[in-house]
Amino acid sequence: MKKPRLIIIGISAALIIAGLFFIDYRHLFSRSNLAAFLGILAMVFNIVSMILSNRHEAKKVLKNRS
Secondary structure, rough: OOHHHHHHHHHHHHHHHHHHOOOOOHHHHHHHHHHHHHHHHHHHHHHHHHHHHHHHHHHHHHHHHH
């Protein structure tokens, strides 16, 4: 199950980079940037959840071996 999580992390990172292109940097805190900011935030949470899930699975495997 680690490989699909790594793929999701890669896709999320690519979407963060794509989201950075949609931000209007002249009016950084305008309402038109809200969707881009929320998309980037969602992808960051997605990456964090996949990393934590990988760590949990690794700990579970180590626990079952001993």
